[in-house]
Amino acid sequence: MTTLQQGGKSGRAPEQTFEEAKYLKRLIESATPVRVKLADGEEVAGTIEYYDQSFIRLTRKGEPNLFVFKHDIKYLLEEG
DSSP states (O other), X not given: OOHXXXXXXXXXXXXXXXXXXXXXXXXXXXXXXXXXXXXXXOEEEEEEEEEOSSEEEEEOSSSOOEEEEGGGEEEEXXXX
8 A cells, every 4th residue: 555545635636726716706696707718710719608517708898708618618718
């Protein structure tokens, strides 16, 4: 047995750290403008109004609001 096994801790990373939820909540509360780069290369901008396990809701001025699936997001940049 290794020391880790004896101490009751595994060397595996946790399944969830909940950092994503904390970050998205902060963006919502501060109404920080963001730019979202999608996997297909398209970019959309707005503020995140809502999120859940699968998607974010992006509110945009003068354009329809969008529901963006998280698996389609390449990265997200803060603009504010």
